[in-house]
Amino acid sequence: MIKNYIKIAWRNLLKNKVNTAINIFGLSIGISTCMVILIFVRYESSFDHYHEKAENTYRVVQHNQLPDQTLYWNTTAYPLASALRNDFPEIDMVTQTAGPVSREFSIEDEERDLIRFEESHVLFADPFFLKTFDIEWIAGDFNTALSDINSIILTEELANKYFPEHNENYQSIMGKTIALQSKDPLKVTGVIKSAPGNSNQRYNILIPYEFFKINNPYFSGNWSGNYQGTTYVVLQNEELRKPLEAKIASWKKKYLKPEDDKRISYFLQPLTEIHNETLYGSSPGGYILPSKVLFTASIVALFILVIAIVNFINLLTAQSISRSKEVGIRKVLGSKRRDLIRQFIFENSIIIIGTLCISVAIVSALLHQLNTNLSIIDLKLQFAWSHIGLILLIGCFTILLAAIYPAIVLSAYRPIQALKNRIQLRGTGNFNLRRSLIVFQFVIVQLFVIAAIVVALQMNYFKNESMGFSSNAVVMTPTPEFSKLEVFRNVLLENNNISKVSFGSGPPMAVHGFQLGTSFRRPEQTVEESLDAEMKIGDVNYLDFYDLELLAGRNFTSNKETFDEFIVNETLLKSYNWTPEEAIGKKIQINEGQATIVGVVKDYHNNSFQYEITPCIILNWEYYQNQAFIKIGNQNYESLAMIKEVWEDTFTSSIYRYDFLDDAIEKEYVLERLVFNGFTIFSILAICIGCLGLFGLMSFITSRKTKEIGIRKVMGASILQILSFFTKEFMRLVALAFIIAVPVVYYLMNLWLEGFTYRIDISIWMLLSGGLITFIISVITCSFQSIKAALANPIHALREE
Structure with a gap:
């Protein structure tokens, strides 16, 4: 009997090559994506659990x-x-x-x-x-x-x-x-x-x-x-x-x-x-991934798998009419319904098991690609034997939903109607279920698409919004010997491709997790009244190098071994309600000593855009001038070789390394870029799977309405009218999905944006853009099957066998 089941299943797969390929392709995408996400979530949730004393x-x-x-x-x-x-x-x-x-x-x-x-x-x-x-x-x-x-x-x-x-x-x-x-x-x-x-x-x-x-x-x-x-x-x-x-x-x-x-x-x-845990930030040299991100990823994995399974069900049931006579003959010859259910479950399970095997190969490739793309956080995902249980769980879940339901539908056909090719599903419940599933799919699709648009715009905001200082074409390199800084600067400036050189503790915005902290207070205040501030070390060229705007006072006049002057930002002045002019000449006390404010600079982003601008104090202090900042000609990377040569000739006992400031700033948004890439990929996958769902429902409708289409054509309906007949049906579903998705995605994305001090506002055009993208893709998908049905010869549709 099993041999017979396998033979019939193989014949049906070969008979419907295109639909079989779509079935396997859609389901393998869903299973592979789900597995990769769950492996990633499991990995990120397991940090330090392997230690014997971890608990x-x-x-x-x-x-x-x-x-x-x-x-x-x-x-x-x-x-x-x-x-x-x-x-x-x-x-x-x-x-x-x-x-x-x-x-x-x-x-x-x-x-x-x-x-x-x-x-x-x-x-x-x-x-x-x-x-x-x-x-x-x-x-x-x-x-x-x-x-x-x-x-x-x-x-x-x-x-x-x-x-x-x-x-x-x-x-x-x-x-x-x-x-x-x-x-x-x-x-x-x-x-x-x-x-x-x-x-x-x-x-x-x-x-x-x-x-x-x-x-x-x-x-x-x-x-x-x-x-x-x-x-x-x-x-x-x-x-x-x-x-x-x-x-x-x-x-x-x-x-x-x-x-x-x-x-x-x-x-x-x-x-x-x-x-x-986000409260305490990342460990030195490490990174954090919030629990809410992992929870969201798990929900996304489940949604991707469910819509893939829904498509699988839709496509199988849409093809079921072509097997109605087989069902009728088997029932006439004495087959019981349970026998048919067993047969169809076996056939569908074979497809699912084959898809699982394909998915495992896809998962291995995806994990390798994910490790490569996220090498910045030293991701080490790999497919292991411990994931076999996860595969079996996903496989059982898929078989439970995707194999049993179509088998029940197929085995329910009445033999007389099946042999006359007059399949009538009981009531409209099954069809309404399919409509509901399509709406559910496109709610998820539009959630992903709109979310990807919002995240992309927020990332664009990070990239293009003014930070209050110049960061373009800035090379950063360490300076291990302070006594040689002026020699290093003078030799560099002899090259026409080098326009500016400055030394300090770091660029205006903290990068690579390095930020010097201190506390400040007026001399007459107690230590308990101290407030927190960032301490930045910069030489006399620092302000000009980064185009920091002086609102009052002056710049440093000379480099000093010990500091006696401060330049502060606007935010620090708010602590005492000083105007920039009032602050000049005031003394403040920090952990490292006391000095006079000689300048006030306009606020710049001393932290990445996730965080607010904090009080900042700039000191001219030789002690921490351990980085060189070199301004090269715009995109003139040929000068990098010259910088390396000069550096190695100057600091002969150290190892040269460098970084571009723009690249260092971009690394501050690793988690946000991960979210952006995730939503982009999931949007594409959801659209692909959603379109397969439309294709499945379209196949179902056209197969049921073949004679109706033939009658309409005989009565004079044009191809455009027939296309409108089908498109109108599906656009209602897409519109309904859009109405459901908008408030949900608006709430979720506002919740995500609350994590940023500096953020975009969600506009109506962002929501409409996501709906329009989904609408256009849906029209194209519907038109493919509609045109095929509209161009068919009505004689074949009306002919009785």
């Missing part, structure tokens, strides 16, 4: 209460870990890290040549780090690997990079020396596997935290601020969390100054929630 591990976070706001920091003061370890015996484990940061390393090869490397994920960690987090060891002893202050642990990739001659004998490189910053020799004491992609701890090198403390005594002993230090604690169980937070609240006054004790509070954040 009882917490990151210590800090709330900084200011008079006008509360700041939420994911990093804490460096002395905190040692104090917690000494004073709270109920804490099983406390570990502290600094970084990750970029550092330069050098090593002598066999020919005694010095080879330099720059690594971007160098993490300073104490020995407890190796016992808190699960790390796969290749060589070395994790109990002693970080005991020596001058030790270094490499990942497998870096061990191969630094010592290619070891030929995978990693034990042979134990004790070899690598120089940090060309001066501090470190001995290799371990080789480990890289952290998995779904880890918030990003590193490729581990160096003892004690080494950091000795070389950074001010940072490591300062309780008032935080300098990329992350503290983790391990508890025996979750019930100890709240009592411990309460104890810390009263305990911290033991170490903090009275003014710091009032503003600083410590809390424990579960390790497994770090990656999806």
Whole structure:
């Protein structure tokens, strides 16, 4: 019997090649898209879950209460870990890290040549780090690997990079020396596997935290601020969390100054929630993906799968009339309805299983492409055996909906009517169900299309809205030796392609997660009255380089070893209700010292557009002028080679690297671009699947109304009138879908835009544009089948067999 089922199924597939291809194509798109999204969601929801102690591990976070706001920091003061370890015996484990940061390393090869490397994920960690987090060891002893202050642990990739001659004998490189910053020799004491992609701890090198403390005594002993230090604690169980937070609240006054004790509070954040929690921002060197984004993605995956299944059902039932005689003959010959149901379920399941196999191949290709497109966040998605359960779940769900319902419809035909080719479905319920499903599909389609338009316009706003400073054709490069800055500048300006050069701590807008923070107050105010501000270091050319507009006062007149002048932005003045003219000559106190305001610049975006403009203080201070900003001719990238040559001739003991400011700014919108790309792709997929749904319903209607079309043509109806007859039917469905979709998408996109301080407003034309796009595509899809039906010979339609 099964052999017979397979033979008949194969014949029907070959008989309807086009419809079969559309069936498989539409369903495979839906299943593949659903699987990719769910694999992505599962990956992004699994960060740090692989650690054995994950459920009882917490990151210590800090709330900084200011008079006008509360700041939420994911990093804490460096002395905190040692104090917690000494004073709270109920804490099983406390570990502290600094970084990750970029550092330069050098090593002598066999020919005694010095080879330099720059690594971007160098993490300073104490020995407890190796016992808190699960790390796969290749060589070395994790109990002693970080005991020596001058030790270094490499990942497998870096061990191969630094010592290619070891030929995978990693034990042979134990004790070899690598120089940090060309001066501090470190001995290799371990080789480990890289952290998995779904880890918030990003590193490729581990160096003892004690080494950091000795070389950074001010940072490591300062309780008032935080300098990329992350503290983790391990508890025996979750019930100890709240009592411990309460104890810390009263305990911290033991170490903090009275003014710091009032503003600083410590809390424990579960390790497994770090990656999806937006309140504290991303970990140093990592990124976050909010839970609401993952939830939305899961809903999108379900919608894509459901509309693909709906199309599959529509196409199968639309083709069912061509098999009505087969059903009639089988029933006359004694087949029971359950036998027919079993047969059609078997046939449809074969198609679905085949589609699943095709989908697996598509998924592998899509995951590879997704990893490539999102390499900026080091995405490491791959299809694994653990996803087999997900495939089976999707397959069972698809078979349940897409195989059983068509089988029931096909098996319900009455034999007499089937043999006379006069199939009459009972009432209008089935047809109304199809209409409802098409409306549902196009509600989803228009949600995606309109959402993609809104997101695209918001991204365009990010790209084209004035930031208040010039960023075009700006090259940024580090300046490791301050004493050589003027020599570097003068040589660069000798080239006609270089128009301006400036030095400072960073561009006007914070990029690469780097921003210097401070607090400010009037000299007569108390520390408790201090407000938060960004501190920006810039030389005398900084304002002119970035075209920052002075509203009052003057620019810096000379570069100074210690600062005594400030230039502030408009937002800072609002704290004291000063006008720009009133602010000139006023003194303010910051954490680093006191100075006089000599200039006020017009507000510029010192943060990306997701966030508001904050108070900013510009200092002329040699201490932090560690970046060079070079203005090259517009799109004149030939000068890059010259900049590199001059840089390497000037800073001979360091490694050259550069970045374009525009590229760095664009990276600040990684999550938004991910959302934009997602909605764009989903819109295209939804339109494709929705059009297949229209095609299926159109096939159903034309097959039922063949004789009606023939009669209309015989009675003189033109092709245009017949097209109008069918198009009008479907445009009502599309219009109804648009009416339903508009309020839903308007609410959802406004909710999304609320996450941006600077945003576009949703206009009626955006909504209408989405509806128009869907309308045009629907008309084209309908016309294809309508024209085919209208051009058919009416004689064939009216002929009785």
